[in-house]
Amino acid sequence: MKKIMFLMITIFLVMLAACTTTEADTTRPIILVNGGTTEIIVGGSFTPPSVVVSDNIDTDINVVISGDTADVNTAGTYTIIYNAQDSAGNAAIENSFTVIVYDFNEQMNIQNGGFEAGDLSGWTIEEVNGSSDAFSDAFVISTTNRKEGIYFFDGSRTDDDKVGAIQSSNFILGGSGWINFRLGGGNDIETLYLAVYRASDNEMIAKFSNSNPQKYGGNEFLVGYKFNLLTVHGVTLGEELYIRVVDAKLENWAIIKIDDIVTFNIKEPSSTIYETVLNQLWNIKWLVMH
Numbered sequence: 001m002k003k004i005m006f007l008m009i010t011i012f013l014v015m016l017a018a019c020t021t022t023e024a025d026t027t028r029p030i031i032l033v034n035g036g037t038t039e040i041i042v043g044g045s046f047t048p049p050s051v052v053v054s055d056n057i058d059t060d061i062n063v064v065i066s067g068d069t070a071d072v073n074t075a076g077t078y079t080i081i082y083n084a085q086d087s088a089g090n091a092a093i094e095n096s097f098t099v100i101v102y103d104f105n106e107q108m109n110i111q112n113g114g115f116e117a118g119d120l121s122g123w124t125i126e127e128v129n130g131s132s133d134a135f136s137d138a139f140v141i142s143t144t145n146r147k148e149g150i151y152f153f154d155g156s157r158t159d160d161d162k163v164g165a166i167q168s169s170n171f172i173l174g175g176s177g178w179i180n181f182r183l184g185g186g187n188d189i190e191t192l193y194l195a196v197y198r199a200s201d202n203e204m205i206a207k208f209s210n211s212n213p214q215k216y217g218g219n220e221f222l223v224g225y226k227f228n229l230l231t232v233h234g235v236t237l238g239e240e241l242y243i244r245v246v247d248a249k250l251e252n253w254a255i256i257k258i259d260d261i262v263t264f265n266i267k268e269p270s271s272t273i274y275e276t277v278l279n280q281l282w283n284i285k286w287l288v289m290h
Helices: 001-021 280-289
Strands: 029-035 039-041 050-055 063-067 076-084 095-102 124-126 153-156 162-165 178-185 192-198 203-208 223-228 242-246 254-260 275-276
Touching: 029 076, 029 095, 162 203, 178 192, 192 254, 203 223, 242 254
Parallel strands: 039 095, 223 275
Antiparallel strands: 029 050, 063 076, 076 095, 124 162, 153 254, 162 242, 178 223, 178 254, 192 203, 192 242
């Protein structure tokens, strides 16, 4: 009888243990990385991202940080790696954060690209077909035309039949490779355009016109454009370039307006202000080839 009772108690305890045994934890914790500074200029301030680990059971899991240490005083790309493991030994899927530290010097921006000097200083006026009447200090004005800052160049201050060109100071391509500018006036890629040239051989590498002149309801308003010069075949950071603005048109909105030419950006300019523009030099070359 005692043996039977002992056997029954043993079976009962085994069954009880089976009922109270919990399933093994096999769920990985998750590492969430948010915010943080992703692009800075050498010497700038770096704010690390917020890193949070969530888990189905554990509430306090340490984050293991490895990879690079961001050095704000040395240009380069730094990748910080985050790992974590819960008390059950489940490893999270690794997460990472990358910050790019860009070198910068004043030669990376053209002089007076926004015409904030109130004149064409920093630019060289050049002739087109023996004339340069389309460009003058007197045409740098401060009226409201969706400009940036106080001043912009307004080619409508003269007549349609005036022609000419201006060339910027040389600049060293740096940062992300993005440039931005604002154009107004006529849309004619052959005779009214802003172009980028390689300084070493004066080869044109990119060409843009006011391709969306009616964006704000009329040619008189400046439209913001942006383009990444690193998308041009053979162009690399550190190259010396310059910008040339040409007005060779003689009639039918034969004027050009310019402002806000920035040749150094550490990130892509805002899409709410600047629309991405095509390099129309490619289109011209394609048409010539075909």
